[in-house]
Amino acid sequence: MDEKYMKEALKQAKKAYQMGETPIGCVIVYEDRIIARGYNRRNTEKSVFAHAEIAAMKKATKKLGDWRLEGCTMYVTLEPCQMCAGAIVQARIPNIVIGCMNPKAGCAGSILNLLNVPEFNHQVHIISGVLEKECSELMSSFFRELRTKKKEEKKRLRLKEAEQPVND
Numbered sequence: 001m002d003e004k005y006m007k008e009a010l011k012q013a014k015k016a017y018q019m020g021e022t023p024i025g026c027v028i029v030y031e032d033r034i035i036a037r038g039y040n041r042r043n044t045e046k047s048v049f050a051h052a053e054i055a056a057m058k059k060a061t062k063k064l065g066d067w068r069l070e071g072c073t074m075y076v077t078l079e080p081c082q083m084c085a086g087a088i089v090q091a092r093i094p095n096i097v098i099g100c101m102n103p104k105a106g107c108a109g110s111i112l113n114l115l116n117v118p119e120f121n122h123q124v125h126i127i128s129g130v131l132e133k134e135c136s137e138l139m140s141s142f143f144r145e146l147r148t149k150k151k152e153e154k155k156r157l158r159l160k161e162a163e164q165p166v167n168d
């Protein structure tokens with residue numbers, strides 16, 4: 001079951017990939033049905049809030065007509081950041097299923113675990129490593145492609161510079 005929904009989150013992540021966005025996707029499941037989907041659109045929207053999780057949470061909130069997303073399970077391809085982890089706690093989402101962890105920015109156990117702070121009024125049950133390989137390979141192929149593009153761009157600029165006549 002977890003894999004089935006993570007596959008749907010991966011589909012969302014691939015949408016981001018196609019737009020040149022870091023490929024992160026998310027779906028929210030309620031009563032065994034997907035009620036919301038989202039993917040990272042940070043560059044497209046020029047907004048720090050355009051993370052996959054926030055987009056999906058907005059839609060789920062609308063659908064359920066409640067800011068509390070009780071009874072929901074979030075599936076996300078990458079460990080959430082501090083902003084999203086904070087929002088997940090605020091929305092009282094009881095369960096999260098994570099594809100791969102994010103040692104550089106993750107706040108569901110990697111850098112911090114905002115989802116399980118006993119002093120807060122809500123804790124989130126975490127399952128991680130579902131379709132981990134697919135999720136992390138999508139990320140690494142995105143960044144590999146990005147590096148190649150940057151290298152090619154640099155090369156192109158150098159060639160252009162070399163073509164310029166020297167004025168002396």
Ligand SMILES: [Zn+2]
Nearest residue numbers: 051080081084
């Ligand atoms: Zn985030």
